[in-house]
């Protein structure tokens with residue numbers, strides 16, 4: 001007896017384990033739970049309220065059918081008595097159902113908006129945090145990462161894209177729909193059980209047919225996304241003032257319009273084909289809805305006339321039965337759920353991609369406590385991911401404190417690449433970079449290292465923020481100091497630019513912002529130089545400037561470098577420039593060629609060496625002597 005009890009208990013345990021495992025393994029269940037949890041994360045109270053409202057909405061058809069049946073039954077019973085009082089209760093019930101339906105409809109939209117915004121806001125913040133937290137940028141550059149970022153962000157502007165917030169609400173709707181359908185089926189079954197499959201099966205088939213039609217259109221839309229993005233970019237570009245110049249000068253207007261038209265036609269023709277097929281599908285849908293409903297209604301009417309059921313239950317069954325066709329909609333909710341889930345899964349894949357191992361064997365951390373250098377590149381090799389050519393190849397370079405070091409080289413020599421490695425945006429493919437007193441960057445921590453340096457990239461970012469923010473963002477960890485800001489602006493020669501800004505430091509540097517202005521290329525460079533000088537004055541140990549003065553006139557450039565040389569104190573300054581007249585002021589000049597440093601010394605030493613630097617310098621000097629504007633000013637200044 002005891003044994004049998006034990007066996008039953010074991011069987012129950014095993015069954016429970018199998019059930020739990022299959023629930024865990026079933027991705028559909030996992031997805032459902034994930035979306036419902038998302039809803040919960042939007043605020044427990046709000047989630048409960050919206051769940052109750054959505055359930056109430058879905059129960060309205062069954063409730064309407066029930067109170068209508070009650071009303072019919074009372075009215076039939078009271079026929080000829082003139083006593084309307086007995087029908088007041090079902091009438092009041094009907095009123096309550098109407099009121100609840102109306103109230104739910106009014107409240108559900110703003111509440112759903114709130115829930116969606118909370119979920120989507122948190123999701124987008126997660127995506128941004130994830131992309132920003134990746135210490136290097138090599139993985140971000142991969143097309144796969146860009147695709148996943150775009151998908152994970154779930155831009156609601158894209159027709160076929162739904163957000164996780166919308167998907168969570170769609171999931172709630174699916175649950176509520178199931179409850180609503182079940183309630184309507186119970187009402188129908190009160191009349192006859194066989195009515196349930198008679199109505200339910202065609203209702204499902206009809207929903208499925210409509211779902212397939214929509215899905216076909218959405219798949220086509222998605223397959224055309226790339227073309228659409230290209231067309232939109234073209235449209236924007238063609239309407240821009242910059243391209244407007246080319247269009248007019250080269251007479252490209254008609255050609256551009258023809259190209260756009262062709263692309264529009266190529267995109268819309270397949271869409272019309274799908275719409276046509278969908279229209280034929282609508283006819284099939286009519287066949288799936290009308291005959292079953294007619295059969296059901298005729299059967300109910302015939303059976304009621306034969307006395308097999310009351311008029312009241314027949315009324316309820318017909319009302320609830322007809323509502324089944326409207327409630328079972330696999331279209332919007334299913335697609336929204338799937339599309340929103342895609343965004344969540346893209347986030348998961350992106351997280352996996354951005355945190356995956358680079359495959360580089362981990363070497364024991366190296367420390368050289370005796371090192372006096374700020375940075376030391378040792379035998380550094382680097383090849384961009386997805387390419388085969390080594391941009392850097394066994395590069396050795398030392399950057400010393402208090403030294404103004406210039407890096408020169410031909411276009412594509414790898415100067416900017418070297419800077420990106422120095423900033424920890426990529427890891428060397430071979431060799432190592434020792435920073436901050438002889439420690440490997442990974443040991444010190446990339447973030448800790450970045451807090452000690454300031455880098456102005458060739459393609460620096462023009463933040464659509466105030467002039468002050470554009471400068472102080474160079475040292476986000478330091479509390480902004482107006483006096484330091486003013487001093488840095490003085491050093492960078494920003495004064496005349498600031499004087500012309502309508503609201504001084506607070507003027508937004510973008511015309512798209514209220515009261516904002518657009519700066520010229522040279523003025524922007526002065527802002528960015530101010531950023532660099534501000535970083536120096538607030539304690540940056542190393543300043544890196546990649547072509548910071550290409551847009552500056554020679555006089556301003558010369559003055560800025562004088563200031564930079566005076567201000568650098570113990571900080572190291574690395575400068576990349578093609579203007580050798582500027583570079584000659586540096587304490588040391590290194591020439592980068594074929595991925596390594598081939599010449600190193602002061603300007604005079606390199607000229608005496610009579611190598612590649614000397615030849616480059618001679619070419620530039622000859623150009624100046626030929627009477628270029630630059631040459632005259634150079635002559636004055638040097």
Ligand SMILES: Nc1ncnc2c1ncn2[C@@H]1O[C@H](COP(=O)(O)OP(=O)(O)OP(=O)(O)O)[C@@H](O)[C@H]1O
Nearest residue numbers: 141384387391409410411412413414415416417418
């Ligand atoms: N993200 C990237 N992916 C693949 N290759 C790249 C990438 N960035 C640069 N390269 C390649 O690396 C090489 C070196 O480029 P880099 O920008 O470092 O040269 P540079 O010396 O700074 O040139 P310039 O003087 O023209 O600014 C070039 O051949 C370039 O095409």
